[in-house]
Amino acid sequence: MVRIRLDLAYDGREFSGWARQRGQRTVQGEIEDALRVVLRQSETPELTVAGRTDAGVHARGQVAHVELPAEVWAEHGEHLLRRLAGRLPMDVRVWRLSEAPPHFDARFSAVWRRYAYRVTDHPGGADPLLRGHVLWHNWPLDVDAMNEAARGLLGEHDFAAYCKKREGATTIRTLQRLEWVRRPDGVLEATVQADAFCHNMVRSLVGAMLFVGDGHRPPEWPAKVLAAGVRDSAVHVVRPHGLTLEEVAYPPDSELEARNLASRNKRTLPGVAGCC
Numbered sequence: 001m002v003r004i005r006l007d008l009a010y011d012g013r014e015f016s017g018w019a020r021q022r023g024q025r026t027v028q029g030e031i032e033d034a035l036r037v038v039l040r041q042s043e044t045p046e047l048t049v050a051g052r053t054d055a056g057v058h059a060r061g062q063v064a065h066v067e068l069p070a071e072v073w074a075e076h077g078e079h080l081l082r083r084l085a086g087r088l089p090m091d092v093r094v095w096r097l098s099e100a101p102p103h104f105d106a107r108f109s110a111v112w113r114r115y116a117y118r119v120t121d122h123p124g125g126a127d128p129l130l131r132g133h134v135l136w137h138n139w140p141l142d143v144d145a146m147n148e149a150a151r152g153l154l155g156e157h158d159f160a161a162y163c164k165k166r167e168g169a170t171t172i173r174t175l176q177r178l179e180w181v182r183r184p185d186g187v188l189e190a191t192v193q194a195d196a197f198c199h200n201m202v203r204s205l206v207g208a209m210l211f212v213g214d215g216h217r218p219p220e221w222p223a224k225v226l227a228a229g230v231r232d233s234a235v236h237v238v239r240p241h242g243l244t245l246e247e248v249a250y251p252p253d254s255e256l257e258a259r260n261l262a263s264r265n266k267r268t269l270p271g272v273a274g275c276c
Contacts, residue, residue, distance in 0.1 A: 002073045003100040006031070006047070010092040015133050015239060017055040027053075030092055031084075035066065038083040050106045050248040051113050051197065056240030058133060061114075061247040065106040066224075073099070076172030093219035094205045106248075108263040112176060114193040114247040122186055122195075135242035136188055139214035140247055141188060143180050146213040150178040153205065161225045162205055162233060163198035164217070171198045178205065181211075196263075200237050203259045207236040 008031070016024035020032065028047055036044045050063040067134050075095070076083075084094050103109070118134045119127050121141045126134045156174040163171045177193035190209065208222040211234065225232045251259050 001067045002070045002130060003104060003107065004066050004068055004073065004077075005064065005098050005100040005104065006094050006095075006269065007059050007096040008062050008064065008092065010058065010062070011132070012053060012056050012058045014091060015055065017160075018049055018052040027059075027092055028248045031064075031090060031094065034084055036086040038080065038087055039068070039072055041269070048106050050110050051245060053243075053245060054200075054240055057243045058244070059188075059245040061263060062245055063110070063250075065100055065104065072255075085173065090258045101253040101256065104250070104253075105256075105260055108260045109250050109256050110196075110197050111230060111251050111259060112193055112249050112250050113197060114177070114191065114249075115197075115202050116244050116246050117190040117192065117242050118244075119188045119206075119210065119242060120186060121188065127185075130187070132241055133169075133244065135239055137210055137214065141210065141213035142215070143182050143188060143213070145215075145219050146180045146209045148219040148221045149179065149209055149212040152220065153178055153226055157226055158229060159201055159224045159226065160229050161245045162201050162208070162235065164200045169198065173201065180209070184190070197273060202243060203237045203240065204235050206242075210238065211236075 010027050014025065015027050020026050020029045028049070031143070032044050032047055035041070040047070043184075045068060047064045047066050053059055053062070059067060074210045075141065081094060081097050088094070094102045119137050120134050121137050122138060126136045154175050154177075158172050159189055160171040160177075165171065174195045176195070177191055180188055182188050192205065195207050209223065210218055211217045213222060218235070250256070
């Protein structure tokens with residue numbers, strides 16, 4: 001078997017998220033079905049992805065891997081990218097296919113994921129040509145206040161207050177970057193980067209930032225919510241269409257095996273005994 005890396009992008013509006021679900025249209029389902037057809041396989045190849053995105057979330061820099069028989073890759077690899085382009089629907093594209101180095105794992109080898117969330121506070125609403133990728137917030141937003149609030153969330157923390165809990169999963173993450181800029185067209189763009197994200201984390205953080213930006217909460221409020229460690233009813237999970245997975249980063253090939261082991265370890269915060 002040969003492990004193949006796929007670099008891909010999709011418009012999430014018409015998908016029920018990444019993960020294959022019976023009776024639902026998903027990104028994983030479309031790509032796996034296309035691979036089965038163009039490779040003329042009786043069984044459907046199974047993808048492993050860097051980060052499962054929710055329904056409606058977009059991706060520009062998603063990464064996945066798939067195991068293929070060596071003889072199949074040797075026969076089809078040269079033409080596979082073009083054949084996938086002819087088979088896949090227009091809202092999902094595979095940009096690159098490459099034989100992965102030893103120990104590469106799309107999920108566990110990643111050192112960080114970077115998302116962007118885009119919002120407009122224009123009183124007239126979102127540009128009709130961007131409406132599928134930009135959230136309209138019907139209050140003026142103060143970017144400086146939002147960035148002040150963001151600084152209090154950086155670093156390694158238990159983000160339970162901003163995550164939908166899953167049985168047996170940790171909510172400890174290292175938030176490496178959270179900052180807002182107002183683009184020349186007036187759209188506010190948040191860059192959110194972390195070693196990993198728990199469920200709904202980015203959209204919850206953005207929801208808290210918007211409450212600060214429109215003056216409903218002071219800049220210190222999001223950090224207080226984080227420290228409390230429980231979901232606050234005032235933290236809204238914003239709609240998915242403003243969110244895009246922009247990039248996934250990996251270490252040098254020589255460090256892949258060590259990264260895989262570190263990613264699989266269940267995390268605890270320094271000074272905290274027991275499991276999280």
